[in-house]
Amino acid sequence: MFKVSREVIDTMAVDVKMPNVGESVQEGVIHKWRFKSGDFVNRDDVLVELETDKATVEVVAESSGAIEIIKKQGETVAIGEVMARIDTSATAPAGGAKPAAAPAPSAVPITPPAPPTVTAAPPAPPPVTQASSMPLSPAVRRMTEEHGISPGSVHGTGKDGRITKGDVIAHMEGGAPATAPSPAPAMMRASVPAGVRTERREQMSLLRRRIAERLVHAQETAAILTTFNEIDMSNVMKIRNDYKDKFKEKYGVGLGFMSFFIKAAVEALKTYPAVNGWIDGNDIVYHDFYDIGVAVSSNRGLVVPVIKDADHLSMAELEMAVGDYGKRARDGKLSVDEMTGGTFTVSNGGVFGSLMSTPILNPPQSAILGMHKIQERPVVVNGEIVIRPMMYVALSYDHRIIDGKESVSFLVKIKELVEDPTRLLVGV
Amino acid sequence: MAAYDVIFVGGGPAGYTGAIRAGQLGLNVACVEFRGSLGGTCLNVGCIPSKALLQSSEFFHHAQHKSAEHGIKYQKVEFDVAQMMKRKDGIVSSLTKGIEGLFKKNKVTYIKGKGTFVNANTIKVATMDGSVEEHTAKSFVISTGSTPIELKAIAPFDGKDIVSSTEALCFEKVPEHLVVIGAGVIGLEMGSVWLRLGSKVTVIEALDRVLPPMDAAVSAEMKKILEKQGMEFMLSTKLTKAEKSGKKVKVTAERDGKPVTIDCDKVLVAVGRRAYTDGLGLEAVGLAPRKDGKLDVNHHYQTAVANIFAVGDVIDGPMLAHKADEEGVAVAEIIAGKPGHVNYEAIPNVVYTWPEVASVGMNEEEAKAKGLNYKTGKVPFMANGRARAFGETDGFVKIIADAKTDRIIGAHIIGPNASELIAELVIGVEFSASAEDIGRSSHAHPTLAEVMKEAALAVDKRSLNF
Structure with a gap:
C-alpha cells in the first residue's frame, strides 16, 4: 500500500x-x-x-x-x-x-x-484478477489480510473469476491455481456452454507490453550467442552433505548450490570484466562492482531481484539473500529498487527440470548464466566410465562486447571453480 | 417454412420451464402435452402431491405423538383421508392451471395431445378431442420424462393393490399393511405418509442400506430414525413375487438365500423410474433410445439429429425436477443462440421424510473412492437451540471439504427442514466456497441454519457450540 x-x-x-x-x-x-x-x-x-x-x-x-x-x-x-x-x-x-x-x-x-x-514485475501474463468490485468471501478476506496479500494479485478460479480460499493457498505456495476436485458424482457433463471452442481476448498489461518490448529489444540489438559446458557436481554435493547441518544450525538457512555458483561467477567476472560490463552508445561501461541478479520464480512469473555487491558477501549471506528474495517474490513483496540494476544474472532453470536452455539477456547486461538440472550420467574419468552428478551450464552473451574466447573461458572458469571449490578459497 | 422455432414435446418441469424461457427469449414456441394438465410427473403425480400428503400426515403424526411434549393435549385426533386427497388435488390443479397462465403470459402455445414425430421438422399430434394435426418446427426438444419401473415378471401393476407411486398417492383408505419395494426416495416418502396414518409399513430393499446414493452416515441415521417411527426394514432382501391371494397380496422375497413371505394389503413398487419415449416415433427421425431407455445427447443437449434436443429425465443424470428445469432453461438458451449452462456439481438432492434429508456434491464414499484428501465436520441438531425449541433434534449436518483448499466438495443434512437448509450450501458449492467461508458468515441466532455454520467450523475442528 x-x-x-x-x-x-x-x-x-x-x-x-x-x-x-x-x-x-x-x-x-x-x-x-x-x-x-x-x-x-x-x-x-x-x-x-x-x-x-x-x-x-x-x-x-x-x-x-x-x-x-x-x-x-x-x-x-x-x-x-x-x-x-x-x-x-x-x-x-x-x-x-x-x-x-x-x-x-x-x-x-x-x-x-x-x-x-x-508487486514484482512479472514476465508472466498478469493473472485474471477478481473484478475489483467483487467483494471477497470471508475466508479469502481473512487470509489476504492475515498474510498481507493483495487480492488483485491472486488468480481467481471461482464463479466469474472470484477468488476462492484455495486460490489464495495456491498463490501463497507460488504454484498454479488449485484445481479443485470435481465434487460431482459421475454423470453427464453438460457444463460446457454453447460455442465450446471459445477464445478470450485481453488487453496486455503495460507491464507485459514492456517486458515483451524489452525481450524483443534484447534480441534485436544484442548479438546473442550461447556457449555450453557441463559441470561435475560431485565435490559441491559432498561439501553440501558434509556441512549442510552445521550450516543450517549456524545460519538458519540451507546450504544450496546457488551460493557456489554466485561465488564462482563473481570470480569469473573479475577475470573477464567485459562479461560484467555493457554497451552504452559507443562506450563500453565496465563495472567494478558485482551486482548479481538472481532469477526467482514467483506466482506471477520469473522476477529478477538483485544481490548487490555479491563479492562482499559470505556463502551464508548469499544463501540468506537468495532465500529472502525467493520468499518475498512469492509474496509479491519485492520493491522496485530491489529489482533494479544488476550487472550479471544467474538463472536456475534446473528447479523446473530443464536439462539445457539458452537464457535470454536481461538488458542492458551482456551475459547471463543458466544453471540446469543435476542428473546422474555416465562420464569417462581417467579412462573409466563412472556415474557422476552432472549439470549442463549455459552462458548467453552479447557477442558485440564479449568474444568467443572470453565467453568460453568464462564458463570454463565457472566449471573449474564449481568442480573444485577449493580454488575459491585458494584464489586460483 | 416451419411454423415454430421450437416445440417442446412433454410439458413437465423440463418442457414447460424450457418453453417459458424460450418464450421469454422471443422464440415462437409450443409445448405438446398429452396428460391433460401441465407440470408433468412432478406436479401431477410426484413431488407436489406427495409433499401435500407428507405435510398432512406429519401434522397428524405431530398431534398424536409430539404435541403432548409441548403441553398441548387433544381429546381425540382424527383424520379424513378424503379431505387430505381433496386438498392435495386442489393444490395440484391450481398449480397446473398456473402454468397455463404462465404459458399465455410468455406466448407459449399449448398443444394438448400426444405427439409423434413424422420427420425431423414435423410432429403429428393426436389431440384430446380426437383430431390429428401436424406442426412443424425448426427445432424440437424431447422432454417426455420418465415413468415408474414396473417389475412385469414378478410384480405387475394392477392399478389397485400392486401399484406405483401414482396410485399410492390416491389410496382411498389407509392400507393395514403396506409393503414397499425399494428403500429409495419414493419408497421412504410414500411409506412415511401411510405409516403416519396408521399403516404397518415394511420396506424391502435389495441393497444393504436405505437411500443408497446418500452418504453412508445419513443412510444409517435415516434407518435408525424411521425404525423408531415404526417402519420395518428388510435390507439385503430380494423380491421374488408379489401376487393377489384372495383379498390380500402375498409377497415373497429372498433373504440370505432363505425365502420370506408377507401377507399384506398393498404393495408399492418403488424401484426407480425409466425414461419415457413410448409412441414418440423416434424411429421416424432415426433416433433410438439406449437399453435403459435414455437418449444420448452432447453438451448442447443435441441428440444424433442436430435439430432435435432432449432434456430432463430422458437423458442422463439424476431424475430430479430441478435438474430438469435447469436443463430446460439451458436448452432454450442454447436454441436461442446463447450459452446455456447447467452446473451438475451444484444440484441438491432431497428426501422429504421427517426428518428430511438433503445433500449436494459428493458423499464421503465417493470422495474416498476418488482418492481425495478431505476433512469432514459433523454436528448434530441436538446441539442447536432452535432445534431444541422446535422439538426436532434428530439428525446432523456433515460437511466434506478438500483437506488442502478447504473447498466444500459435499454437504449432507439429515434433520428438520433439511430441504430448505441445503440451499445455503448449494450456493456455497456454486461459488466454490470453502468451509471457512460458511463458518465465517453470520447465521441468525437461534436458527437451524447455525448447525451448518458449526459443521463448517467443525471441518477445521473449531466448532464453538458443539
Whole structure:
C-alpha cells in the first residue's frame, strides 16, 4: 500500500496524486480504479492500481470522503500528478463505510509517505484478477489480510473469476491455481456452454507490453550467442552433505548450490570484466562492482531481484539473500529498487527440470548464466566410465562486447571453480 | 417454412420451464402435452402431491405423538383421508392451471395431445378431442420424462393393490399393511405418509442400506430414525413375487438365500423410474433410445439429429425436477443462440421424510473412492437451540471439504427442514466456497441454519457450540 501525501486544496478536498515509487520510475498508467466518481471511500481503501514499467503499485486513500476521478483508466500520469480528489465533507452512506480510523489532525497534515509495497514485475501474463468490485468471501478476506496479500494479485478460479480460499493457498505456495476436485458424482457433463471452442481476448498489461518490448529489444540489438559446458557436481554435493547441518544450525538457512555458483561467477567476472560490463552508445561501461541478479520464480512469473555487491558477501549471506528474495517474490513483496540494476544474472532453470536452455539477456547486461538440472550420467574419468552428478551450464552473451574466447573461458572458469571449490578459497 | 422455432414435446418441469424461457427469449414456441394438465410427473403425480400428503400426515403424526411434549393435549385426533386427497388435488390443479397462465403470459402455445414425430421438422399430434394435426418446427426438444419401473415378471401393476407411486398417492383408505419395494426416495416418502396414518409399513430393499446414493452416515441415521417411527426394514432382501391371494397380496422375497413371505394389503413398487419415449416415433427421425431407455445427447443437449434436443429425465443424470428445469432453461438458451449452462456439481438432492434429508456434491464414499484428501465436520441438531425449541433434534449436518483448499466438495443434512437448509450450501458449492467461508458468515441466532455454520467450523475442528 502506498499512502499518498495529501494536500488540502480547500477545507473540503484532498488530492490523490501519483506517488513516487522508485528512482527510475517517471510515470505510470492507471490500470484500474476500484471506485467510480461519487463513491464514498474510506481512509486506507485501495483506490487505484497503477502500472509502471517496473511494478504494479496500489494507492490508498489518505482520507475518507466522496471521490472524484480525474484521470481515467488507461491514462498515463506523471509523478505528482493529481489523479483524483476526495471530498472529505461527504458523509458515509448509512450502514456503509465507517469513519476514518484515526482522528484527522486539524492542521494541514504532512504524512510521510510509507514505503510502498510493490508487486514484482512479472514476465508472466498478469493473472485474471477478481473484478475489483467483487467483494471477497470471508475466508479469502481473512487470509489476504492475515498474510498481507493483495487480492488483485491472486488468480481467481471461482464463479466469474472470484477468488476462492484455495486460490489464495495456491498463490501463497507460488504454484498454479488449485484445481479443485470435481465434487460431482459421475454423470453427464453438460457444463460446457454453447460455442465450446471459445477464445478470450485481453488487453496486455503495460507491464507485459514492456517486458515483451524489452525481450524483443534484447534480441534485436544484442548479438546473442550461447556457449555450453557441463559441470561435475560431485565435490559441491559432498561439501553440501558434509556441512549442510552445521550450516543450517549456524545460519538458519540451507546450504544450496546457488551460493557456489554466485561465488564462482563473481570470480569469473573479475577475470573477464567485459562479461560484467555493457554497451552504452559507443562506450563500453565496465563495472567494478558485482551486482548479481538472481532469477526467482514467483506466482506471477520469473522476477529478477538483485544481490548487490555479491563479492562482499559470505556463502551464508548469499544463501540468506537468495532465500529472502525467493520468499518475498512469492509474496509479491519485492520493491522496485530491489529489482533494479544488476550487472550479471544467474538463472536456475534446473528447479523446473530443464536439462539445457539458452537464457535470454536481461538488458542492458551482456551475459547471463543458466544453471540446469543435476542428473546422474555416465562420464569417462581417467579412462573409466563412472556415474557422476552432472549439470549442463549455459552462458548467453552479447557477442558485440564479449568474444568467443572470453565467453568460453568464462564458463570454463565457472566449471573449474564449481568442480573444485577449493580454488575459491585458494584464489586460483 | 416451419411454423415454430421450437416445440417442446412433454410439458413437465423440463418442457414447460424450457418453453417459458424460450418464450421469454422471443422464440415462437409450443409445448405438446398429452396428460391433460401441465407440470408433468412432478406436479401431477410426484413431488407436489406427495409433499401435500407428507405435510398432512406429519401434522397428524405431530398431534398424536409430539404435541403432548409441548403441553398441548387433544381429546381425540382424527383424520379424513378424503379431505387430505381433496386438498392435495386442489393444490395440484391450481398449480397446473398456473402454468397455463404462465404459458399465455410468455406466448407459449399449448398443444394438448400426444405427439409423434413424422420427420425431423414435423410432429403429428393426436389431440384430446380426437383430431390429428401436424406442426412443424425448426427445432424440437424431447422432454417426455420418465415413468415408474414396473417389475412385469414378478410384480405387475394392477392399478389397485400392486401399484406405483401414482396410485399410492390416491389410496382411498389407509392400507393395514403396506409393503414397499425399494428403500429409495419414493419408497421412504410414500411409506412415511401411510405409516403416519396408521399403516404397518415394511420396506424391502435389495441393497444393504436405505437411500443408497446418500452418504453412508445419513443412510444409517435415516434407518435408525424411521425404525423408531415404526417402519420395518428388510435390507439385503430380494423380491421374488408379489401376487393377489384372495383379498390380500402375498409377497415373497429372498433373504440370505432363505425365502420370506408377507401377507399384506398393498404393495408399492418403488424401484426407480425409466425414461419415457413410448409412441414418440423416434424411429421416424432415426433416433433410438439406449437399453435403459435414455437418449444420448452432447453438451448442447443435441441428440444424433442436430435439430432435435432432449432434456430432463430422458437423458442422463439424476431424475430430479430441478435438474430438469435447469436443463430446460439451458436448452432454450442454447436454441436461442446463447450459452446455456447447467452446473451438475451444484444440484441438491432431497428426501422429504421427517426428518428430511438433503445433500449436494459428493458423499464421503465417493470422495474416498476418488482418492481425495478431505476433512469432514459433523454436528448434530441436538446441539442447536432452535432445534431444541422446535422439538426436532434428530439428525446432523456433515460437511466434506478438500483437506488442502478447504473447498466444500459435499454437504449432507439429515434433520428438520433439511430441504430448505441445503440451499445455503448449494450456493456455497456454486461459488466454490470453502468451509471457512460458511463458518465465517453470520447465521441468525437461534436458527437451524447455525448447525451448518458449526459443521463448517467443525471441518477445521473449531466448532464453538458443539
